[in-house]
Amino acid sequence: MIFDPPLQSGLLISRYKRFLTDVQLDSGETITIHCANTGAMTGCALPGTRVWYSTSNNPKRKLAHSWEIAESPAGHFICVNTARANQIAKELIEQGALAPLEGYARLRTEVKYGEENSRIDLLLEDDDKPSCYIEVKSVTLLDERDRPGMGYFPDAVTTRGAKHLRELMAMKAAGHRSVLLFMVLHSGIERMRPAAHIDPHYSQLVEQAMAAGVEILCYRPHVGVQGMVAQDFIPFESDHLLPEGNK
Structure with missing residues (x-):
């Protein structure tokens, strides 16, 4: 499974209301992306975590971006999109x-x-x-x-x-x-x-x-x-x- 187009990244600000995640891009801009994971996500959603997200070209989506990967403080990669x-x-x-x-x-x-x-x-x-x-x-x-x-x-x-x-x-x-x-x-x-x-x-x-x-x-x-x-x-x-x- 290859992510195509390639994922983009930013730093996690917070995950809230289960499905919403605010991410700060390296440019300083803040965007809201979709989180498909309904679990507790223990150890995966700490503020400051480096996250990678995909982008959809579906115009009917409310949020164009989806959270795919998190990098833990120990350097582990975690696919959080269930x-x-x-x-x-x-x-x-x-x-x-x-x-x-x-x-x-x-x-x-x-x-x-x-x-x-x-x-x-x-x-x-x-x-x-x-x-x-x-x-x-x-x-x-x-x-x-x-x-x-x-x-x-x-x-x-x-x-x-x-x-x-x-x-x-x-x-x-x-x-x-x-x-x-x-x-x-x-x-x-x-x-x-x-x-x-x-x-x-x-x-x-x-x-x-x-x-x-x-x-x-x-x-x-x-x-x-x-x-x-x-x-x-x-x-x-x-x-x-x-x-x-x-x-």
């Missing part, structure tokens, strides 16, 4: 970069499914095997108080995330393949866990989903101001996976 997680996941699957998700004839996006009025992010289909339902989550929370490089999801209580886990478990019970794909869009994250300290209910549902056969994949693309490209999988840690003495 819509990019689905886009890069789709692109990498189509490129064959995500080996566990290869071998399907068709890929569809935003397909209605389930009993809770949901849309699956990615649906892989093939005439010779069960369909694969993939829910994509964007991971940007780095918290190194306990261990270096530890990332967490979610960064705020998520009722939608809980619904999606229930739907994935239902699809698995119906004989399909279900995958929770964490797209780690923070260059400083080296491993991740469910954020039980933020949303204990979601963390418990992750454990239940794993026990029910839902697959958990964590993939970290290379994130930079030019774009995002394939990089590597990182470990996912949970009580379900840890030895008894380490829980």
Whole structure:
């Protein structure tokens, strides 16, 4: 995924009303740009942060610019535009970069499914095997108080995330393949866990989903101001996976 046209940058003044961000350009001018991230954005939105934004030529948009990348004080690059997680996941699957998700004839996006009025992010289909339902989550929370490089999801209580886990478990019970794909869009994250300290209910549902056969994949693309490209999988840690003495 290449940002075209190239991103422009400035310094973050403040993020407010969830979707609005004021940025001071190097020229001294202040502009307001759109922020697509509805989470807490902990560690991503400190005043003075260097931010990069894209520009749309759509005349119907109220705000022409969108916040794409933040650079943390430690020099890590973070893609804060949550819509990019689905886009890069789709692109990498189509490129064959995500080996566990290869071998399907068709890929569809935003397909209605389930009993809770949901849309699956990615649906892989093939005439010779069960369909694969993939829910994509964007991971940007780095918290190194306990261990270096530890990332967490979610960064705020998520009722939608809980619904999606229930739907994935239902699809698995119906004989399909279900995958929770964490797209780690923070260059400083080296491993991740469910954020039980933020949303204990979601963390418990992750454990239940794993026990029910839902697959958990964590993939970290290379994130930079030019774009995002394939990089590597990182470990996912949970009580379900840890030895008894380490829980």
